[in-house]
Amino acid sequence: MIEEGCKTPRNRRIPTTLVCPPTPKKKSQNGRKQEPPKNGYFQPPDLEVLFSLPQRRRGVWA
DSSP: OOOOOOOOOGGGSOOSOOOOOOOOOOOOOTTOOOOOOTTOOOOOTTHHHHHOOOOOOOOTTO
16 A cells, blocks of 8 residues: 555645735826815914914023
């Protein structure tokens, strides 16, 4: 009796060549631009205060 060793049955083997699915497509932008608000943009009166920096005092070591 010739012994070949252990083997997986052919009908139970994992297929060797599987094709990957294609990459997903980008969604189309439809060429639409977003329009500005009808009432305009909100402009708070003290907006400049938020972005202005207080002047630094120069110390003796500067």
